[in-house]
Amino acid sequence: MSGQQQPPDPGDEALLARLRRIAAEADPVPEMVIQAARSAFGLRELDAELAELVRDSAVDVPATTVRGAAPRLLSFEFGDVAVECEITERALRRDILGQLVGANAAGVAAEVPGAAAVTVPVDERGRFSVRDLPAGPVRLRCRLADGTTVVTSWAAV
Amino acid sequence: MEATTRQLLATASAGDQRAWDALVERYNSLLWSVARSHRLSTPDAADVVQTTWLRLVEHLDSIADPDRLPGWLATTARRECLRLLRHAGREVQSYTALIDVPDDAPGLDAGLLRDERDAALWHALATLDEFCQQLIRVLMADPPPSYAEASAILGIPIGSVGPSRGRCLSKLRRVAGISGAAGDSVISRGPDRAADSAS
Numbered sequence: 001m002s003g004q005q006q007p008p009d010p011g012d013e014a015l016l017a018r019l020r021r022i023a024a025e026a027d028p029v030p031e032m033v034i035q036a037a038r039s040a041f042g043l044r045e046l047d048a049e050l051a052e053l054v055r056d057s058a059v060d061v062p063a064t065t066v067r068g069a070a071p072r073l074l075s076f077e078f079g080d081v082a083v084e085c086e087i088t089e090r091a092l093r094r095d096i097l098g099q100l101v102g103a104n105a106a107g108v109a110a111e112v113p114g115a116a117a118v119t120v121p122v123d124e125r126g127r128f129s130v131r132d133l134p135a136g137p138v139r140l141r142c143r144l145a146d147g148t149t150v151v152t153s154w155a156a157v
Numbered sequence: 158m159e160a161t162t163r164q165l166l167a168t169a170s171a172g173d174q175r176a177w178d179a180l181v182e183r184y185n186s187l188l189w190s191v192a193r194s195h196r197l198s199t200p201d202a203a204d205v206v207q208t209t210w211l212r213l214v215e216h217l218d219s220i221a222d223p224d225r226l227p228g229w230l231a232t233t234a235r236r237e238c239l240r241l242l243r244h245a246g247r248e249v250q251s252y253t254a255l256i257d258v259p260d261d262a263p264g265l266d267a268g269l270l271r272d273e274r275d276a277a278l279w280h281a282l283a284t285l286d287e288f289c290q291q292l293i294r295v296l297m298a299d300p301p302p303s304y305a306e307a308s309a310i311l312g313i314p315i316g317s318v319g320p321s322r323g324r325c326l327s328k329l330r331r332v333a334g335i336s337g338a339a340g341d342s343v344i345s346r347g348p349d350r351a352a353d354s355a356s
């Protein structure tokens with residue numbers, strides 16, 4: 001086994017080119033996916049702080065744990081502000097039960113690409129509920145009492 | 158002259174949709190390949206690719222090393238794939254066991270192909286081990302990634318991209334019953350399960 005790089009084999013190049021042609025025929029990137037990728041740019045958020053996804057029970061919980069029945073838990077953080085979410089699945093719809101901690105929330109809105117944001121009430125303990133979202137990427141826009149806006153990272157739910 | 162990824166990132170970061178579209182044009186096929194190589198359905202693969210681009214939009218101003226963008230994108234997509242697979246309760250470790258099951262894995266729909274030999278080759282690709290399937294699908298992306306990009310995407314040393322490529326394509330030829338291609342006879346034929354540690 002030498003680590004040196006050999007010139008690409010012409011037969012291999014031809015085989016890959018053939019596979020590329022077959023893929024273009026049998027499994028092209030759907031137009032819808034291309035459009036979604038382009039329009040992602042329009043969802044750029046320049047005036048808000050980003051709360052990163054720091055925990056996801058779908059990934060962080062050991063695989064031995066029984067899945068399916070338990071709701072998925074997502075945690076987002078920006079500084080001392082945390083947004084905790086519990087996702088419940090109903091076929092292709094999703095409900096989010098959430099709580100904003102570490103700051104006083106003035107309002108929460110859920111955003112999915114290509115649709116108007118859904119604003120939901122927040123109680124005095126920062127709890128909120130978003131119902132009947134389509135499965136797929138979602139982010140939460142949280143308006144804090146001090147005027148700051150925090151948006152969560154996109155998460156496919 | 159074609160803009161570099163670094164230039165496109167900088168221009169997109171300054172708010173230019175066309176630069177963004179050029180990035181999409183350059184890497185969307187790669188992301189689709191990554192999603193498909195995890196045997197995701199069309200809606201799942203679409204979610205993975207869309208979420209990956211949305212994540213890039215979020216981090217447009219904080220990509221530390223633009224040269225590693227393909228690796229960043231592919232890693233983000235792969236993480237989303239694994240999350241979906243695990244959440245769906247599909248055991249990722251036993252991936253290779255799925256191979257013999259008659260599957261409806263979309264994107265592997267050989268029925269769409271008019272040419273029988275193409276269909277056989279496409280089907281053969283779906284029967285390879287996880288590592289080879291991912292490697293070949295990544296290298297198949299249009300435009301194809303460089304070895305440096307493939308190395309970052311697959312998480313393997315750059316020096317092993319070439320040899321792995323030769324080994325996996327050789328395996329594919331064997332499964333598909335293609336013979337006589339140049340270089341086949343000089344490539345060593347290691348045990349088929351050698352690369353199963355990839356997950």
